[in-house]
Amino acid sequence: MLSRRELTLLRAMYQCGTVTAAGASIGMTQPAASTLLRTMETRLGFALFSRQNRRLQLTSQGRALIPDALNALAGMEAVDRLAGDIRQGSTSRLVIGAVAIAASSILPSALAIVRREHPGIAVTVRAGTALEIIEMAVDQRIDLGLIVGTLVEKDRVASLALAPMSLYAVMHAAHPWAQRQGLSLKEIAHAGPIVLATTLPAGRVTRQVMEAARLPYQPIMEVGQSSAACGLAAQGLGIAIVETLGARYAQRQRLVARHLLAVPEIGLGLVWSHDRTMSQPAETLRSSLIAEAASVV
Structure with missing residues (x-):
């Protein structure tokens, strides 16, 4: 052994x-x-x-x-966490993996429901890329994973598509184009956008659609998170191209978001281990996320 x-x-x-x-x-x-x-x-x-x-x-x-x-090893660590929870008066823990933009946009309201229905639950949120979160599910290090990307068939992992994604242009309300209802990807490409890194699904798709349309891919800035792209746009540094959840986050920051195009290649989804019985708090979270995703357009 x-x-x-x-x-x-x-x-x-x-x-x-x-x-x-x-x-x-x-x-x-x-x-x-x-x-x-x-x-x-x-x-x-x-x-x-x-x-x-x-x-x-x-x-x-x-x-x-x-x-x-x-x-x-994950089982040993789970036993340690449970023992710690028991010592502290809590006997239940929910461990969630989430990509950064999902953790800051769709997850909080769903977790609020979980906390209301299971007030004694201890919650841990682990950040990572979509691939890292899928691996967390494989290793049973999380109860549920919330990703933006392509849901792939993988042994020992179950998945559920929650909502399709689109690309949006995000800008400060004082930007000269903010009053326009329609913007094209061509206009933004020639203006030099703020883009997501191509290591992210939305960033990769942004580059692919520009190149497929023979548009120049000449971003003025490239960042690793949608929230960072929105922050740069909020400072008037340019127009950012983000996915649907990034646009939702931007609107909460009083930025202007304009739809550019649907990208069926990527979506918002859930993953979890086939080999692990889902707890009641995890079931509650899954149901809450499904309901919350219905408002994602």
């Missing part, structure tokens, strides 16, 4: 890709981490990682072991 220390190192190496980085992330020196890995592999009777271009890659045996190893 693998010890908790070994499981923790295994997860860190899977996430970090090098022994040095993995050891540092869990407070171990590189020699100590290497020794523990060798001991683990000797006892198991097979190699867990192979080295490729100075990074570690799971072997076929390692890939077979890692899902259950991560689940085992």
